[in-house]
Amino acid sequence: MPKKVDPRQRRTLIADALMRVAAQQGLEAVSLRHVAAAAGVSAGMVQHYFRTKDEMMAFALSVVRDRSQARVTDAVAALGDRPAPRQLLRAMIAALLPLDEQSRDDGRVALAFLAYTAVRPEAAATLRKDNRQLVDFVAGLLPGPDADAAAAGLLALMEGLGVHLLGGNYTPQQALRALDHHLDLIFEATGGAGERPPVTPT
Template structure:
């Protein structure tokens, strides 16, 4: 009897291989053949699931975003708006091996999208959803005297910058978290 194949699981296997390669060498030099070798499968299997490298990269980026959302949601059991914002942003910072790998993938994707803007639409959509969520939380907290959309954009810029500093070993993890907490105190008031 033929074995039932979980196609989503196969796509994730290939996306994980792509993520490891992207973290190690960036996306420019990665091909479907490299991903096949990294995943231990045939190039034909990779082509069965992804017609192009861009399609595979878009899937991998979506998978990273889904994982961040899932971790953030799991940690968010009854929480205040401030706790929701902090929880999400901590999941974005590269504070462990999983998040470091994800940050490498996002950085590689950003660099690739800068020269191929046609593939950046998913990234723009995800960033817009995150900004909206953050702005909604700021509104819910009643943060007076600030523009929630601009404050949300500022939080994302802060986390992006802290992430780069952490990845390049310019900043210690505890200092990055303290900087995030200081900004949250400015927006939401003392914890």
């Protein structure tokens, strides 16, 4: 009997190859031919699952999103029941920062996709939706009357730290200290700082 192929598994294999190419060689190196070579499959097979480069990039981003969500879920679960808002935010943002090799690879792909969509607004719809949901969630955890603005600023800090981490400008320890300092400013202003976790080497 012919071997049954799982389309999702095959698409994920190709998306992983795309992410390796983007992370190691840059977005300009992403092409059907290069991705096929990295995946060890034919160019025709890549084209069977992804008709355009936009489709390949969007699926790769969905894989990054799933991995990031898994890291966040694990980090939040480690806090136990009913963590304080500051602890929850710190754990969530630290899990999203590129602090180790796997998250750095994912971060490079996410950054490449962001640059890719800067000149392709139609490809950025998912990013806009995710960003709005994340801002709303973070705002719900922040004190004060300007929670939306504070949430936007906190997430902008997260993205900036991510870029500097990917560029090697900050160490993980420096990035986490900057995050803790910013959270202190937000929560101490309203007397809700809570417990500050230690910065551990990564």
